[in-house]
Amino acid sequence: MNDKNVARVKSKQFAIRIVKLYQYLCNEKNEFVLSKQVLRSGTSIGANLSEAECAISKNDFKTKLYIALKECVETEYWLELLFETEYITKQQYDDIIKDCKELCKILTASSKTLAEREQNSSNENDPI
Numbered sequence: 001m002n003d004k005n006v007a008r009v010k011s012k013q014f015a016i017r018i019v020k021l022y023q024y025l026c027n028e029k030n031e032f033v034l035s036k037q038v039l040r041s042g043t044s045i046g047a048n049l050s051e052a053e054c055a056i057s058k059n060d061f062k063t064k065l066y067i068a069l070k071e072c073v074e075t076e077y078w079l080e081l082l083f084e085t086e087y088i089t090k091q092q093y094d095d096i097i098k099d100c101k102e103l104c105k106i107l108t109a110s111s112k113t114l115a116e117r118e119q120n121s122s123n124e125n126d127p128i
Helices: 006-029 034-053 058-084 090-125
Strands: none
Touching: 006 034, 006 058, 006 090, 034 058, 034 090, 058 090
């Protein structure tokens, strides 16, 4: 893994936390439905960023980046639901949602930068 890619590093660290949360929810809370949803979306973020590194085109890269962002937002939803249904405590929620929101901000900024670069690139090719 490219250690210089902050999003990839943070998404992997986040995925590890999500796996541990999943194990906790299954083993300690006997919760198997919501936990599976948060496991899928929370680990999908990094998986899509990994796929983006091997994208075959700019559009493929952009698509994988946007999917990672969408999975991040979905993970926020499942974490909120787990908290509001009292499967996780406020402290647990506050700790993990902070990382999730940070990851969403990174992915949003990356998406905006990519869009700006595309816009600037298309402007350079426009006839005057």
